[in-house]
Amino acid sequence: MTHYLDFEKSLADIEGKAEELRTMSRANPEAEVDKEAAALDRKASDMLRKLYDGLTPWQKCQVARHPERPHCRDYVDALFTDWTPLAGDRNFADDHAVMGGLARFRDAPVVVIGHEKGHDTKSRIERNFGMARPEGYRKAIRLMDLADRFGLPVVTLVDTPGAYPGKGAEERGQSEAIARSTEKCLALKVPMVAVVIGEGGSGGAVAFATANRVAMLEHSIYSVISPEGCASILWKDAEKMREAAEALRLTAQDLSRLGVIDRVIREPLGGAHRDAAAAIASVGDGIAAMLGELADQSPDSLRDNRRRKYLGIGAKGLAA
Amino acid sequence: MNWITNYVRPRIGSIFARREVPENLWSKCEKCQTMLFHRELAENLNVCTNCGHHMAITPRARFAALFDGGVFTEVAVPEPIADPLQFRDSKKYTDRLKEARRTTDEREAMLVAEGEIGRTPIVAAGQDFSFMAGSMGMYVGNAIIAAAERAVALGRPLVLFSAAGGARMQEGILSLMQMPRTTVAVQMVKEAGLPYIVVLTHPTTGGVTASYAMLGDVQIAEPGALICFAGPRVIEQTIREKLPEEFQRAEYLLDHGMLDRVTHRKELRGELISILRMLLKQSPAVAADLPAPATPEPQGTPADGEAVADKG
Ligand SMILES: [Zn+2]
Numbered sequence: 001m002t003h004y005l006d007f008e009k010s011l012a013d014i015e016g017k018a019e020e021l022r023t024m025s026r027a028n029p030e031a032e033v034d035k036e037a038a039a040l041d042r043k044a045s046d047m048l049r050k051l052y053d054g055l056t057p058w059q060k061c062q063v064a065r066h067p068e069r070p071h072c073r074d075y076v077d078a079l080f081t082d083w084t085p086l087a088g089d090r091n092f093a094d095d096h097a098v099m100g101g102l103a104r105f106r107d108a109p110v111v112v113i114g115h116e117k118g119h120d121t122k123s124r125i126e127r128n129f130g131m132a133r134p135e136g137y138r139k140a141i142r143l144m145d146l147a148d149r150f151g152l153p154v155v156t157l158v159d160t161p162g163a164y165p166g167k168g169a170e171e172r173g174q175s176e177a178i179a180r181s182t183e184k185c186l187a188l189k190v191p192m193v194a195v196v197i198g199e200g201g202s203g204g205a206v207a208f209a210t211a212n213r214v215a216m217l218e219h220s221i222y223s224v225i226s227p228e229g230c231a232s233i234l235w236k237d238a239e240k241m242r243e244a245a246e247a248l249r250l251t252a253q254d255l256s257r258l259g260v261i262d263r264v265i266r267e268p269l270g271g272a273h274r275d276a277a278a279a280i281a282s283v284g285d286g287i288a289a290m291l292g293e294l295a296d297q298s299p300d301s302l303r304d305n306r307r308r309k310y311l312g313i314g315a316k317g318l319a320a
Numbered sequence: 321m322n323w324i325t326n327y328v329r330p331r332i333g334s335i336f337a338r339r340e341v342p343e344n345l346w347s348k349c350e351k352c353q354t355m356l357f358h359r360e361l362a363e364n365l366n367v368c369t370n371c372g373h374h375m376a377i378t379p380r381a382r383f384a385a386l387f388d389g390g391v392f393t394e395v396a397v398p399e400p401i402a403d404p405l406q407f408r409d410s411k412k413y414t415d416r417l418k419e420a421r422r423t424t425d426e427r428e429a430m431l432v433a434e435g436e437i438g439r440t441p442i443v444a445a446g447q448d449f450s451f452m453a454g455s456m457g458m459y460v461g462n463a464i465i466a467a468a469e470r471a472v473a474l475g476r477p478l479v480l481f482s483a484a485g486g487a488r489m490q491e492g493i494l495s496l497m498q499m500p501r502t503t504v505a506v507q508m509v510k511e512a513g514l515p516y517i518v519v520l521t522h523p524t525t526g527g528v529t530a531s532y533a534m535l536g537d538v539q540i541a542e543p544g545a546l547i548c549f550a551g552p553r554v555i556e557q558t559i560r561e562k563l564p565e566e567f568q569r570a571e572y573l574l575d576h577g578m579l580d581r582v583t584h585r586k587e588l589r590g591e592l593i594s595i596l597r598m599l600l601k602q603s604p605a606v607a608a609d610l611p612a613p614a615t616p617e618p619q620g621t622p623a624d625g626e627a628v629a630d631k632g
Contacts, residue, residue: 163530165550165558170568173578175529175549182503183535202487203499203530203549210500224487224496224527234409234489248492249405258404260493307507310500311465314458317404 003273005062011051014044048270055219057245057254061227063219064198065161068273070280071130072099072114072157075197078277079284080105080112086146088139092172095136097128097160100143105155106288111147113140113208114157117198130199131164134177137207141177141184151299153191153291156208161226162201178207185210186307189299193290195265195283196220196252197272212306213290215263216252217283219271222261223250249318260313263290349373365585374522374542374585378424379431379446382481386444386589392435395443397428397466400458405492413490420452429454429484430463434470438593438605442479443471447528449483449521456528457488461498464532468505477515477596482533486526499531506535515599517592520547520570520579538595540581540588541570547578 004012018040021033055063063069076083080103087094100113117130147154163174185192185208194211200222209222216222225233227245232238255261265286272279294302345358351373360369365385366377384390407413421427429451434443445467447454454460464480471478487495509516518536520529523546530549541547548568556563566572570582583591593605 163549165554167555167559167563167567170548170550170555171576173534173576175547176534176578178530178549179499179503179532179534182500182531183507186500186503186507202496203527206496206499206527207530210503222493222496224492225489230489243409247405247407247409248489250493255493258493260497307504310497311504313497313501314400314404314461314494317401318406 003066003068005059005066007051007059007062011044011047014040014047018044045269048274052219052270056242057221057248057251058227058242060219060251061199061221061241061245063271063273064221066271066273067119068276069198070272070276071119072116072159072197073119074276075157075280075283076103076112076114078280079287080110081107082109083112086139086143088142089135090142091135091138093133093135095128095133095139096126097130097132097164098136098139100139102152105153105291106284108153108291110153110155111143112155112157113143114197115160115204115208117159128164130160131162132160132204132207133164133166133169134172134174137174137177137181140208141181144181144184144188147190148188151190153193153294154188154211155287155291156192156194156211158194158196158200158205158209158222159198160201160204161199163204178203181207182210186310187303188306189303191291191294191297191302192306193287193294195286196222196261197283201226210306210310212294212302212309213263214261215265215283215286215290216255216261217265217272217279218252218267220252221250222252222255223248254318257318258314259316350375367585372543372584374544376449376483376522377585378426378450379448379481380426382446383431383433383435383444386437386592387433387435388437388439392433392444395432395434395466395470397430397432397459397463400462403490404458404494405490407490407492409490416452416490424448424451426451428459428463429456429488430460432463432467432470434474434476437589438597440593440596440600440602440605441474441476442596443467443474443476444479444481446481447483447521449485449523452488453485454483454528455485455488455495456498456502456526457491457495458498460484460488461501464502465505468509471509471514472512475512475514477517477600478509479517479519479592479596480532480536481519481521482524482528483521484524484526484528484533486528496527499527502532503535506532510537515596517595519588519592521545523547525549525551537599538581539579540583540591541573541579542585542588543570543582545570547573 018037021037025033083103085101099116103112115130116127118124118127192211193213194209196216198220227241228238230244231240252264256264265282268275268278346355349368352371354370366375383392403413429448432445515537517538518533520541524533525548552563573579574582
């Protein structure tokens with residue numbers, strides 16, 4: 001069953017009607033409603049195109065958080081072979097909000113790290129809704145070290161509302177863990193590529209996304225704060241999230257204009273959740289292209305170019 | 321290899337700024353409610369003379385007390401693009417900036433200076449909580465990069481005093497990008513073999529804590545400072561329970577292994593000198609009030625508690 005977002009109401013009506021007609025036609029083939037259903041399908045697809053061509057920043061936030069959007073695990077299953085998860089921070093725990101391990105990407109061994117949000121109530125709770133605790137960043141640091149030691153590229157898949165605002169996470173030093181993870185990203189002498197596949201939430205995202213090449217799915221977001229959080233602080237009203245989403249410039253398109261990301265990956269019509277396989281395949285091609293761009297760089301230049309890239313960010317505003 | 325060399329060229333010189341403070345002003349300690357004579361409070365580095373509560377202090381006042389003879393030279397910070405996102409909430413970001421400049425007499429939320437402490441040459445960066453809650457945007461990032469570059473060019477340690485409500489939301493993703501940018505700056509100082517000391521002051525939160533403020537070779541905090549990534553109110557909303565008063569305070573972090581030391585503001589200068597000289601394998605500092613160095617620091621007559629910044 002499709003989960004419709006609030007701005008997809010009229011689309012839901014049309015698709016519902018088309019489905020009804022098809023059911024009717026299956027029950028009673030003489031009813032001859034197939035043509036009518038096909039017309040409705042065309043109408044729905046036109047409407048979908050219009051809706052998704054003109055998504056507002058807030059609507060993009062909703063799409064990025066869509067419960068049926070493919071998550072890290074779906075990408076790992078489809079794009080990688082020999083997937084061998086590696087667990088634990090060797091210190092306190094294994095953080096289930098963060099997946100990490102060895103795998104092959106188009107035959108070449110890599111280290112994969114990503115946030116996993118979960119897909120039903122049980123797995124969402126187990127994955128803490130994709131919000132890492134300090135152990136998640138420390139696991140990532142350990143895996144990045146492993147990649148560095150054996151010259152393996154690092155591929156990260158970013159999808160998190162942000163770091164976990166919990167008591168234990170603070171007590172165990174999540175600030176330090178995030179800072180060290182970002183520091184590790186900037187020290188690696190191997191290629192590192194990141195794809196924001198859903199939500200790139202604040203420091204929790206930066207800790208995994210400080211890469212040589214950063215791509216975003218067309219309807220994903222990457223922001224210093226959630227629109228709701230920003231609205232409640234600056235507008236003193238969490239309901240002003242539409243305005244905040246607008247002002248924050250958190251869409252893939254704005255980030256590309258600002259030079260913060262390198263590539264926008266197209267999503268299937270109606271968003272990644274409408275055709276997960278196609279979205280995942282596009283991300284795979286994006287990763288391959290980005291790794292290809294880095295293939296000729298020496299270990300030192302991989303690190304130095306990554307640092308230079310970040311120092312240069314912000315040199316132009318939106319106007320440029 | 322120095323991959324930062326051509327990026328930011330520091331210049332000496334900036335605008336002289338001073339805050340007008342009426343002589344006969346009393347202020348109340350927010351902790352013990354004692355009325356304190358302003359001059360007395362300033363002489364005590366804004367630490368309550370009754371209960372020892374550490375109140376906010378501007379980088380300029382801090383530097384005046386920190387550097388030998390109160391003399392320091394400002395390190396110029398490259399000006400970023402103004403209002404890169406054309407951000408507006410209930411107010412325009414440019415108006416908020418103007419207002420902050422007017423009330424603080426400062427350009428932005430971080431002051432960078434070079435000078436000597438106990439005859440030990442250093443570069444210092446101080447975050448100004450009175451300027452838009454010390455929030456980290458492009459300017460603060462540029463300031464830390466400028467400080468790091470200056471430290472490397474002069475072969476001096478970098479001492480950073482943090483104070484921030486977090487990221488500058490009005491610069492959106494560009495404020496977030498200061499986390500990696502400032503981390504590169506810290507790496508440059510460390511890779512040059514120079515000490516990077518962080519002094520966390522009240523409050524240091526959000527993306528600031530999760531980047532340059534947690535990456536020091538030595539981490540010192542002022543007593544009672546709130547230091548966190550997620551603030552106590554956000555956590556209380558998430559876990560639906562009241563947090564103890566001492567949660568996320570400097571002493572609590574010290575207990576949890578996140579800090580090296582918690583040090584009273586009045587003892588900070590001596591401690592910094594001592595630590596730096598050991599890390600640099602220099603002889604112990606002379607225990608005396610040293611006059612301002614004659615050269616190569618610029619001349620200036622340090623007035624009572626006033627910062628002297630050279631214009632040139
Ligand atoms: Zn007091």
